[in-house]
Amino acid sequence: MEEINIKAVLNLKTLEGQDDELTIREYLVALLTQLWADGEGFSGKRPFGDSGWEYELYTPLVKHGFIKGTMMDDEDCIKEFDRESARELIFKCIDELGNE
16 A cells, blocks of 8 residues: 655645635644633534534545545535545544644
8 A cells, every 4th residue: 555645634625715724734733722622512523513524634535535435526525435544544644743
């Protein structure tokens, strides 16, 4: 398997073309900040108000070929993808943040 450039993954935009687009790096930092701010009241289901928030990270991973999957034809939505590989890659990104 080809070695993935984690720094390149961290620099991917989560919401391409939108005003509030963040890199995956910025998104993970915002998520940790939200966790710390909310403490025991943190919502793992809706940390930023919406469910399905993980897809804000999974979508660019599939779109840019870091994870195997397919996108729906006319939408910016994932049709199918390798969830386990995506989770592993996000954990590698988190580890990288700890080493910066």
